[in-house]
Amino acid sequence: MSLVDVHNEWDPLEEIVVGTMDGARVPVADRSLHAIEYADMDPEHIPSGPYPDHVAEETEAELEELANLLKSLGVTVRRPGGRDHKSVVTTPDWSTDGFYDYCPRDGFLTVGNTLIESPMVLRSRFLEGFAYKELFLEYLESGARWLSAPKPRLTDDMYEPKAPEGQRLRNLEPAFDAANILRFGTDLLYQVSDSGNLLGAQWLQAALGDTYTVHPCEGLYPSTHIDSTIVPLRPGLMLVNPARVNDANMPDFLRGWDTVICPDLVDTGFIGDHPKSSVWIGMNFLVIAPGKAVVDRRQTGLIKELERHGVEVIPTQLTHARSLGGGIHCVTLDVRRTGELATYR
Known part of the structure; x- marks a missing residue:
């Protein structure tokens, strides 16, 4: 039986x-990093090199705490192997060093098996899959x-750092981060943005076939x-960001859902001069069962609102989420859940 x-x-x-x-580490400031992560900065001022020791150490301890929490709930937890992110990757078109393996959600998507x-x-992040190769072979x-x-x-033609937000990734070839996608059974929401273009959606549809x-x-x-x-919190109920989602842009297949x-x-702060995430990273939590979620304990207002709608909250913390660009959902990749494929429109 497939583990996925x-x-x-x-x-x-x-x-x-x-x-x-x-x-x-923060990679060298090439055109892709400038356009996607630091478009508001001069490339010469983009920081690069290892994250501060205390940030790395505190975050690794919190990731281990998260892993142990999930294990205590009966979940099988897997961790990637380490890599040397200082190593230079070279193609005929560019060279760069590595980033991190902090956010498996960004690079990998599980749909069905x-x-x-x-x-x-x-x-x-070109070779990020190498950190997971042994695990993927097992799957x-x-x-x-x-x-x-x-x-x-x-x-270089793929990127337009000076373009308005949402137009900095060009539609020249399929490109997308897996974190642009949410799964609603047979329907998948694909966010067209600076981290995913239309050709990427077209490729994904072809890869998954007519079932989805x-x-x-x-x-x-x-x-x-x-x-x-x-x-999504449970079938028919989802949390939405009021600064981004409204009646005009709500995806059609979700219009029947309650919100x-x-x-x-709470602004949990960041190190340095440039946060990798906005305060909305507090929404970045992990649903582990219908109406049950692991949420940053510092987001007290959010926790109260979730509980008011019948969501059971289990608290944890990623202190440097804004600095690193990843919350509890980002740093995890769900591989197996009970349940069957269904349509929820």
Whole structure:
């Protein structure tokens, strides 16, 4: 039986991958990093090199705490192997060093019994799948379907750092981060943005076939990743970001769902001069069963609002989420949940 078996964002969780801070660093400031992560900065001022020791150490301890919490709830937890992110990666078109393996959600998508390595938009994440190779081989041997999207060239023409937000990634070849996608059974929401283009949605639809409908959503959130914009809580109920989601841009297939409006969030702070995430990273939490979620304990207003709608909250913390660009949902990849494929429109 395939160890990969997941159909949505809320069925009871059975197996998950939790990321690592081993070797994490900010990569060299190439055109992709400038356009996607630091468009508001002069390339010469983009920081690079290892994250401060205390950030890496505190975060790794919190990731281990998260892993142990999930294990205590009966979830099988897997961790990636370490890599040397200082190593230079060179193609005929560019060279860069590495980034991190902190956010497995960004690079990998599980749909049914299929595991997909996405064609990520940052050059520094070109070989991120290497950290998970042994694990993915195990999943393949268990009966999972393992696909890797075509590696994009990611030439300079792919990026427009001076363009408005949402127009900095051009539509020249399929490119998307897996964190642009949310699973609603047979329907997949695909965020068209600076971290995913329309050709990426077209490739994903072709790869998954007629069983699924990929819904490319433009005008929802132009920057990177979807998991601080909409969070499904259980069938028919989702948390939405009021600064981004409204009646005009709500995806059509979700219009019948009830919504919980996310309240103002606590600004948990960041190190340095440039946060990797906005305060909305507080919405970035992990649903482990219908109406049950692991949430940052500092988001007291959000926790009260979730509990008011019948959601059981289990508290944890990632102190440096804004600095690193990843919350509890980002640093995990759900691999197996109980439940069957269904349509929830």
